[in-house]
Structures are given as C-alpha cells and as structure tokens.
Amino acid sequence: MNILVCLKQTFDTEERIVIEDGQISEEGVEFVINPYDEYAVEEAIKLKEEHGGEVTVITIGPDRAEQALRTAMAMGADKGIIVDDEDLESADEFTIAEVLAAVIKDLDYDIILGGYMAVDDGSAQVGPRLAELLDIPHISTITKLTIDGDTVEVEKDVEGDVEYIQSKLPILVTAQQGLNEPRYPSLPGIMKAKKKPLERLDIDDLDLDEDEVAAKTETLEVFLPPEKEAGKVLEGDLEDQVKELVDLLRNEAKVV
Amino acid sequence: MTVTETEIRQLRAVVRDFVREVVEPEAQTIEEEDRIPEGIVQQAKELGLFGLSIPVEYGGLGLNMTGKCMLLEELGKTHNGFTSLIGAHTGIGSVGIVEMGNEEQKQRFLPRMAAGEWIGAFALSEPEAGSNASNLRTRAERKGDRYILNGMKHFITNGPEADVITVMASTDPDKGAKGISSFLVERSAPGMSRGPSDVKMGLRGSHTCQLFFEDCEVPVDNRLGEEGEGYVNALKILANGRASLAARCLGSCEKLLELSMEYAMQRKQFGRPIFENQAIQHMLADTSLEVETLRSFLYRVTSLVDQGKKVIKESAAVKLYASEVYNRIADRAVQIFGGMGYMKEFPVERFYRDARITRIYEGTSEIQRNIIAAQLKREYVR
Numbered sequence: 087m088n089i090l091v092c093l094k095q096t097f098d099t100e101e102r103i104v105i106e107d108g109q110i111s112e113e114g115v116e117f118v119i120n121p122y123d124e125y126a127v128e129e130a131i132k133l134k135e136e137h138g139g140e141v142t143v144i145t146i147g148p149d150r151a152e153q154a155l156r157t158a159m160a161m162g163a164d165k166g167i168i169v170d171d172e173d174l175e176s177a178d179e180f181t182i183a184e185v186l187a188a189v190i191k192d193l194d195y196d197i198i199l200g201g202y203m204a205v206d207d208g209s210a211q212v213g214p215r216l217a218e219l220l221d222i223p224h225i226s227t228i229t230k231l232t233i234d235g236d237t238v239e240v241e242k243d244v245e246g247d248v249e250y251i252q253s254k255l256p257i258l259v260t261a262q263q264g265l266n267e268p269r270y271p272s273l274p275g276i277m278k279a280k281k282k283p284l285e286r287l288d289i290d291d292l293d294l295d296e297d298e299v300a301a302k303t304e305t306l307e308v309f310l311p312p313e314k315e316a317g318k319v320l321e322g323d324l325e326d327q328v329k330e331l332v333d334l335l336r337n338e339a340k341v342v
Numbered sequence: 343m344t345v346t347e348t349e350i351r352q353l354r355a356v357v358r359d360f361v362r363e364v365v366e367p368e369a370q371t372i373e374e375e376d377r378i379p380e381g382i383v384q385q386a387k388e389l390g391l392f393g394l395s396i397p398v399e400y401g402g403l404g405l406n407m408t409g410k411c412m413l414l415e416e417l418g419k420t421h422n423g424f425t426s427l428i429g430a431h432t433g434i435g436s437v438g439i440v441e442m443g444n445e446e447q448k449q450r451f452l453p454r455m456a457a458g459e460w461i462g463a464f465a466l467s468e469p470e471a472g473s474n475a476s477n478l479r480t481r482a483e484r485k486g487d488r489y490i491l492n493g494m495k496h497f498i499t500n501g502p503e504a505d506v507i508t509v510m511a512s513t514d515p516d517k518g519a520k521g522i523s524s525f526l527v528e529r530s531a532p533g534m535s536r537g538p539s540d541v542k543m544g545l546r547g548s549h550t551c552q553l554f555f556e557d558c559e560v561p562v563d564n565r566l567g568e569e570g571e572g573y574v575n576a577l578k579i580l581a582n583g584r585a586s587l588a589a590r591c592l593g594s595c596e597k598l599l600e601l602s603m604e605y606a607m608q609r610k611q612f613g614r615p616i617f618e619n620q621a622i623q624h625m626l627a628d629t630s631l632e633v634e635t636l637r638s639f640l641y642r643v644t645s646l647v648d649q650g651k652k653v654i655k656e657s658a659a660v661k662l663y664a665s666e667v668y669n670r671i672a673d674r675a676v677q678i679f680g681g682m683g684y685m686k687e688f689p690v691e692r693f694y695r696d697a698r699i700t701r702i703y704e705g706t707s708e709i710q711r712n713i714i715a716a717q718l719k720r721e722y723v724r
C-alpha cells in the first residue's frame with residue numbers, strides 16, 4: 087500500500103504568541119508536527135504495519151520544516167518530500183492545495199492522510215481542496231479507519247456524534263483527535279531517520295507558475311484577541327436583568 | 343557518527359514531550375509512593391533514554407557531551423528522582439565501561455544497558471571514604487581467575503535496582519590510592535548483598551542502599567582496566583559526570599523560574615499580583631540572571647569537552663555553580679510561593695528538598711572548590 091501523509095510544521099501548542107511589526111514572531115519558538123497531522127502520521131504507520139507498503143511524508147515550508155519530516159521518519163515513515171516555500175510568499179490554503187496536488191499527481195498512492203486542520207491557521211481547508219484537485223473522494227475528521235481490500239470504512243466525528251461511512255481507495259481522509267495515540271519517535275530512530283531519503287523541490291521543479299498559485303486571500307492585520315476581562319454579574323429583578331442583558335449585548339458587546 | 347543540530351533539536355523535542363506528557367503528570371505519585379511507575383520506566387526504555395551516553399555501535403545514541411547535556415536538561419525539568427535513575431545509569435553507572443572497558447566488556451554490558459535491560463550503578467563511597475574517597479576499606483584479593491571482594495559501600499544510587507555496579511576496591515592497600523582497582527560486579531555475583539533502601543530527605547523514587555561484599559567472587563574478566571588504575575578511573579568517571587549533573591540542575595532551575603513566574607503573576611495580595619512588588623521582581627530577575635549564566639557556562643564547558651580539551655577546573659566549577667544556583671533558585675521559589683511553597687501539594691517544596699543533594703554528592707561543594715584551587719595553583723604558581 088502506498089500511503090501519503092501531508093503535514094505542516096506548526097508552533098508548539100504551549101508557545102506564547104508574540105506579535106512583532108505586525109507579524110507573529112518566531113524568535114526562540116519550538117516547532118512541532120501539527121498535532122492533527124501527527125495522528126495522520128501514526129495512522130499511516132499503523133496501516134503500513136498492517137498492510138505493508140511505504141509511507142511518504144510531504145510538507146511545504148521553510149528549511150526548519152525538515153525537522154518535522156525527520157520526526158515523522160523517526161516514527162516510522164519511509165521517505166519525505168519537502169517543497170521550499172520561499173517563492174510562495176503568503177501562501178494560503180488555495181496555494182498549498184495546488185502545490186500539494188502538483189507534487190502528488192505524479193506519485194503512486196492508495197490513500198492520502200492529513201490532519202483535519204492545522205492548529206495555527208485553523209482553516210480545515212487543505213484536505214478537501216486537495217481531494218477535489220486530485221478528483222478522489224474525501225472524508226474529514228475521522229476517528230477510526232479500517233481498510234479491507236479496496237474497501238474503506240471510517241467512523242467520522244460529526245460534532246460529537248459518529249457517522250459510519252464506507253468508501254473505496256484511492257481516498258483522502260483527515261484525522262480528528264481520538265483516531266489514535268501517536269507514538270513517540272524513539273531516540274535511536276531519530277538518529278537513523280537522517281539516512282532515509284528526503285527529496286527537496288521548489289515550485290520550478292513542479293512546473294508551477296508563481297502567479298497561478300498566488301494566494302487568493304490577503305492578510306490585512308494580525309492582532310491578539312483582546313484580554314479577557316472580568317465578567318459582570320447582573321442583579322435585581324429578573325425582568326430588569328433580562329432588559330439590562332439585552333441592552334449590554336446590543337450596545338456594549340455589539341453582538342445582537 | 344556526528345550528531346547534527348537538527349537531530350539534537352528533534353531529540354530534545356521528544357524528551358521534552360515525554361517529560362511533559364508522561365513523567366510530569368505522575369510526579370506527585372512518584373513523590374508519594376517513592377517509586378517510579380513501571381509504565382514510565384518502560385516508556386523511557388523504549389524511547390532509548392537509557393542509552394543516552396552509550397556509543398551507537400553498542401545500541402546507544404552516541405551523543406557528544408553537549409547533546410547529552412541538552413537531553414539531561416530536559417529531564418531536569420521534572421521529578422528529580424526520575425532524573426536521578428536515568429542520570430546515575432547513563433552517567434557514573436555506565437561511563438566507566440564506555441571509557442575504560444575492553445571490547446569484550448563493552449559487547450557484554452553496553453547493549454543491555456543501552457536498552458535499559460540492565461541498570462548501572464557506581465560504588466565508591468564507604469563510611470570511611472567520603473570526600474576522602476581513596477581511603478576505602480573494601481578489599482579485592484586475586485585467587486586464580488577470580489577476585490574475592492570483602493567490605494561494604496554505602497549511599498549507592500540505583501543500588502537496589504542495579505544489575506552491574508562499577509565497584510572500587512583495594513587490591514594493594516600498601517599503595518594507598520595507587521592500590522585501588524575497579525570491578526564490574528554483576529547482580530549474580532555470589533557473596534554480594536544489599537541493605538534496605540535508605541530513607542532520605544528527597545530524591546524519592548530514586549533509591550540508595552548499602553552493598554555488602556562477603557567473599558564476593560568476581561571474575562578477572564570483570565576487572566575494569568589494570569590493577570591499580572581504579573582510583574584514576576573513579577576520578578575520570580566523576581569528572582565526566584560533572585557537566586551532566588549541572589545540566590540536570592539547569593533544567594530544574596528553568597522549571598522553577600517558570601513555576602515562580604506563573605505563581606507571581608496569578609497570586610494577588612493587596613489587590614494586585616504579587617509580581618507587581620519590586621521585592622518579588624528582583625527575586626525573579628536574579629533567578630533569570632542565574633539561569634542564563636548557568637546555561638552559557640554549562641554549554642561552554644560541554645563544547646570544550648567535545649573538542650577534547652582538558653577541563654578539570656571548568657567541570658568542577660560548573661558542577662559547583664549549578665548546584666549552588668539551583669539551591670538559591672529553589673529557595674526563592676519557596677519564598678515567592680509563600681505558605682503554598684511549604685506544602686507538598688506544590689512541586690516547589692519537592693524541588694527545594696531535591697536541590698540540596700546536588701551540593702553533596704559527586705563531590706561536595708567544598709571538594710569542588712578544592713579542585714578548582716588546586717588547578718589554580720598549577721596555573722599560577724610555577
């Protein structure tokens with residue numbers, strides 16, 4: 087079975103976000119595999135353990151993103167592809183899906199896995215967009231995956247309920263928390279991972295035109311959410327309280 | 343095989359996650375039960391932590407001193423009893439075999455130690471041989487292809503768990519320090535027994551005990567180096583361990599800074615966070631200053647070690663500095679936490695007790711100062 091995993095390197099979830107000159111500062115920050123993508127990597131390795139085959143991990147990002155691929159290889163992935171994002175200034179979900187599709191269209195694959203979203207941008211778009219571009223079925227937020235022959239059975243999380251879906255390979259699925267418990271890469275595994283093949287591509291290698299894949303969205307401003315202020319406790323007659331609440335919601339919070 | 347910076351970052355990230363997700367949630371249990379849960383030990387073995395300092399050929403990670411210290415720094419951020427189990431095994435418990443062992447001994451012991459199947463310990467101290475370590479009484483007499491050991495050791499970290507112990511004993515008492523030899527004593531050695539675990543101030547989960555040798559038989563093949571090299575071996579093993587101990591202290595200091603900052607921002611008195619008081623700010627500034635200084639100093643020493651430089655003075659100084667800084671920072675942390683800092687519910691109380699041993703074992707602060715002074719004399723008095 088040929089298994090592809092698309093992953094993104096993101097801030098460690100415990101990092102504090104600091105904005106400097108309108109940008110999120112990466113100074114001194116630790117990076118990790120996006121936690122949802124980590125479920126995808128784990129599931130891919132389990133599929134390989136069960137069905138045999140090969141796991142290829144793919145990422146788009148700066149040099150440092152190699153570390154995420156190496157970690158996935160230390161967990162058990164066989165090889166990696168990194169697409170340099172230098173020419174992809176301010177790439178958005180559209181760009182990323184186009185570039186991934188360009189990488190993947192020339193590869194043999196039975197299944198593509200990814201996290202259902204990245205914890206940094208939280209858009210949850212790349213998986214479905216990629217499946218669309220490759221013209222294969224896709225199921226998002228899965229919490230269980232079974233493959234028998236070319237029959238795929240998944241359990242999908244739908245806001246707390248479970249949907250059971252059957253489909254066929256080739257397919258793209260995205261992982262939700264609960265799919266599995268990702269293993270720690272062993273430390274000797276990390277040392278061995280550097281011998282595994284890693285292919286470096288840039289968009290010229292993919293015959294892509296920078297302008298064609300240019301972002302469709304534009305970031306106007308980056309700011310931190312306002313600090314949480316102490317709550318207000320309303321007192322008095324119930325009727326007055328309701329009136330005051332509606333008034334506050336309308337005029338202070340401006341949400342109704 | 344050289345280790346790249348990317349790899350070190352990755353190794354570090356894995357150890358950090360392991361500490362945060364697996365060990366830290368059990369820290370209170372380790373403290374209460376004076377025992378490391380088997381699951382944690384098992385996972386640490388699977389991760390390869392027990393092979394931190396063992397060369398790749400023998401199944402370890404083959405890290406240089408800098409890499410090793412970076413991982414120990416991460417381990418220092420959690421329960422020091424757990425850190426001590428790994429630290430003593432990967433440090434004084436196995437360094438002798440790595441540095442002084444012959445090929446046959448390396449093949450026999452190191453792969454099992456790297457996998458954590460066999461736990462290592464180091465036994466030098468005796469009631470009459472503490473700071474004056476060469477004053478030991480344990481005897482080893484050669485009889486054919488074996489040595490017969492008689493005597494006792496005390497305060498031996500990992501003593502209750504150990505499968506192979508680097509033991510110093512005198513083969514020629516008339517020669518004093520030059521008559522000491524070192525031996526690899528295996529769990530199965532007839533005539534070795536252990537006392538009950540010592541009841542200590544801290545480092546719960548890590549156990550020390552007495553070791554008794556009564557006509558204990560050790561094959562000649564288990565002698566480490568030549569006869570008479572034991573004391574020098576011991577000094578080398580201890581010198582190698584100094585930076586590692588400093589790295590563990592650094593991790594604990596970083597953790598204490600984090601805990602102290604969190605608490606100072608969140609605890610309110612007189613209607614504002616206690617952090618707003620200059621007195622508290624200055625404590626935190628001093629802590630931060632000492633953490634930075636220690637980090638720079640430590641990694642300068644490790645880089646010298648990795649370049650093959652002789653660093654007797656520097657490693658003594660970094661062990662001394664790290665342990666004293668750790669104690670000051672732990673003391674400030676308790677102060678910042680106030681009454682809460684005295685309660686067992688909070689980890690600062692534990693760090694405060696666990697910090698204390700670092701000024702005593704692997705050479706007391708006084709002995710480190712003696713070493714530094716002796717080196718100074720060499721440098722300046724010609």
Ligand SMILES: Cc1cc2nc3c(=O)[nH]c(=O)nc-3n(C[C@H](O)[C@H](O)[C@H](O)COP(=O)(O)OP(=O)(O)OC[C@H]3O[C@@H](n4cnc5c(N)ncnc54)[C@H](O)[C@@H]3O)c2cc1C
Pocket residue numbers: 430463464465466467469471472473474496497498499500542545550699702703704705706707708709712
């Ligand atoms: C928890 C724990 C774990 C340990 N683990 C191990 C282990 O794994 N293996 C092992 O071999 N040992 C171990 N030890 C022993 C430890 O290394 C010794 O306790 C330490 O070296 C000090 O020796 P001592 O206790 O005999 O103190 P002493 O030597 O009696 O010292 C008492 C005091 O006198 C001071 N002093 C002594 N001589 C001088 C001098 N010349 N100049 C100035 N001051 C001096 C000391 O600094 C100290 O303040 C451990 C001890 C503890 C408590």
